[in-house]
Amino acid sequence: MPHPDTAERLLDHAQSLIQRRGYNAFSYKDLATAIGIRTASIHYHFPSKGDLGTALMQRYHAQLELELERIERTAKTQQQRLESFIKLYGKTEKQHAICLCGSLAADRETLSQPLQEAVDRYLKRSQEWVSQQIQRGIASGEFAARGEPRDLAATLISGLQGGLILARARSRPMLQVVERVFLQSLATD
Amino acid sequence: MPHPDTAERLLDHAQSLIQRRGYNAFSYKDLATAIGIRTASIHYHFPSKGDLGTALMQRYHAQLELELERIERTAKTQQQRLESFIKLYGKTEKQHAICLCGSLAADRETLSQPLQEAVDRYLKRSQEWVSQQIQRGIASGEFAARGEPRDLAATLISGLQGGLILARARSRPMLQVVERVFLQSLATD
DNA sequence: GTCTATAAACTGATAGAC
DNA sequence: GTCTATCAGTTTATAGAC
Numbered sequence: 001m002p003h004p005d006t007a008e009r010l011l012d013h014a015q016s017l018i019q020r021r022g023y024n025a026f027s028y029k030d031l032a033t034a035i036g037i038r039t040a041s042i043h044y045h046f047p048s049k050g051d052l053g054t055a056l057m058q059r060y061h062a063q064l065e066l067e068l069e070r071i072e073r074t075a076k077t078q079q080q081r082l083e084s085f086i087k088l089y090g091k092t093e094k095q096h097a098i099c100l101c102g103s104l105a106a107d108r109e110t111l112s113q114p115l116q117e118a119v120d121r122y123l124k125r126s127q128e129w130v131s132q133q134i135q136r137g138i139a140s141g142e143f144a145a146r147g148e149p150r151d152l153a154a155t156l157i158s159g160l161q162g163g164l165i166l167a168r169a170r171s172r173p174m175l176q177v178v179e180r181v182f183l184q185s186l187a188t189d
Numbered sequence: 190m191p192h193p194d195t196a197e198r199l200l201d202h203a204q205s206l207i208q209r210r211g212y213n214a215f216s217y218k219d220l221a222t223a224i225g226i227r228t229a230s231i232h233y234h235f236p237s238k239g240d241l242g243t244a245l246m247q248r249y250h251a252q253l254e255l256e257l258e259r260i261e262r263t264a265k266t267q268q269q270r271l272e273s274f275i276k277l278y279g280k281t282e283k284q285h286a287i288c289l290c291g292s293l294a295a296d297r298e299t300l301s302q303p304l305q306e307a308v309d310r311y312l313k314r315s316q317e318w319v320s321q322q323i324q325r326g327i328a329s330g331e332f333a334a335r336g337e338p339r340d341l342a343a344t345l346i347s348g349l350q351g352g353l354i355l356a357r358a359r360s361r362p363m364l365q366v367v368e369r370v371f372l373q374s375l376a377t378d
Numbered sequence: 379g380t381c382t383a384t385a386a387a388c389t390g391a392t393a394g395a396c
Numbered sequence: 397g398t399c400t401a402t403c404a405g406t407t408t409a410t411a412g413a414c
Contacts, residue, residue, distance in 0.1 A: 020297075020298050021213075021296060021297075021298045021299050022211055022212070022213055022295055022296035022299065023211070024210075024211055024213040024214040024296075025213040025296055025298075025299040098295060102295065102351070102354055103295055105354045105355075105357070105358045106211055106287060106291065106292055106295035106296075106354060107210060107211035107213075107214055107295075108209075108210075108357055108358065109209050109210045109214075110210050110211065110214045116358075119358055120358050120359060120360075123355060123358050123359060124359060127359075146373055147369065147370055147373065151366045151369065151370060152370060154355065154359075154363060154366055154367075155348060155352075155366060155367050155370040155371075157351065157355060158347070158348045158349075158350075158351035158352040158354075158355050158363060158367055159344060159347045159348045159351055160347075160351065161347075161350075161351035161354055161355065162291070162346065162347035162348055162349065162350035162351030162352070162354070163344075163347040163351070165291055165294045165295060165347075165350055165351070166294075166312060166343065166346060166347050166350065168294070168297055169294045169297065169305075169308055169309050169312050170309060170312060170313060170316075170343075171309075174343060174347060177340045177343055177344060178343075178344050178347055180336065180340065181336055181340060181341060181344040181374060182344075184335055184336065184374065185370060185373065185374045
């Protein structure tokens with residue numbers, strides 16, 4: 001079998017298009033052409049575009065949870081965990097893409113309610129995970145407590161989302177810079 | 190006269206729609222309905238959608254330059270200047286919108302070349318201005334030199350752009366948080 | 379400057395055959 | 397699961413009258 005099942009391939013292409021062009025700049029026709037079926041066939045897998053978007057965010061979030069588990073399992077220090085988290089965004093930067101979530105969040109008012117909520121949950125979860133890692137680092141003395149962990153976490157997520165947007169517009173890597181500045185603000189000196 | 194000229198009104202509505210819904214989610218029909226003319230009439234003012242977008246970025250950038258001049262004229266300390274700069278984004282946050290530039294940058298691959306370049310110039314200019322304020326603050330001893338001014342500036346712009354996206358998705362203010370964390374990283378302690 | 383009229387292409391979506 | 401056929405609505409855009 002040269003290909004995974006059609007639904008997965010549709011999600012793959014849809015995700016790539018949204019991360020490069022935005023939610024309202026891809027169509028069923030784009031997907032149909034890309035994988036070699038007709039637009040009507042896509043409706044068998046995803047009755048509406050909103051359904052496709054929701055399925056996409058569900059998959060994206062599930063992948064995040066797997067990565068977070070892996071990071072908690074493999075990284076030893078809290079700093080390593082944050083670095084591993086930031087590396088997740090690094091893949092996207094190399095593809096000259098932005099976060100699926102950031103792209104959808106930018107077009108927020110055009111999304112169906114369930115899709116909006118899926119985006120919100122992803123960002124909330126990301127922030128809470130980062131916040132927890134910072135808390136632990138402060139508790140163990142690895143990090144300095146220069147602010148509320150949840151505020152620092154929100155600032156990091158913002159920096160990463162915005163960093164991907166800037167990196168592509170300015171044609172130069174941003175995540176390394178964001179990482180350095182952020183970790184410095186946690187350093188014990 | 191109850192209204193400014195039609196071209197300006199078209200730009201006003203287009204900007205609002207792009208900042209709330211994204212570049213590919215507004216149409217000439219939306220604008221026509223909003224200001225009470227026909228779609229064909231819009232082409233008199235802006236032959237193509239790309240032309241409208243470019244004119245919009247030109248106006249947006251010109252407004253930025255005016256604001257930067259005002260800030261340099263009125264704010265005394267470098268910290269006050271940075272705070273005033275961040276306040277420019279605060280207006281957008283209150284409207285539950287994102288930066289025009291950030292919205293366009295998110296849909297980057299669908300933009301005409303001139304429009305892409307206009308977006309890039311705006312972000313570059315913003316970063317360079319912030320970088321210069323940080324440099325001055327370091328030179329005068331107002332700020333601690335904990336990193337390259339251009340990196341710190343890029344991090345702030347990223348945080349602001351991403352902060353607007355997060356604020357809307359999470360339904361809570363982000364810019365105040367981003368400001369606090371950022372200024373702390375410049376503090377002399 | 380704005381209108382009517384019109385165009386060609388695209389949009390997400392449905393019905394029903396295979 | 398995928399197809400053909402078809403839909404109604406939308407999109408950006410042009411020609412030419414007023």
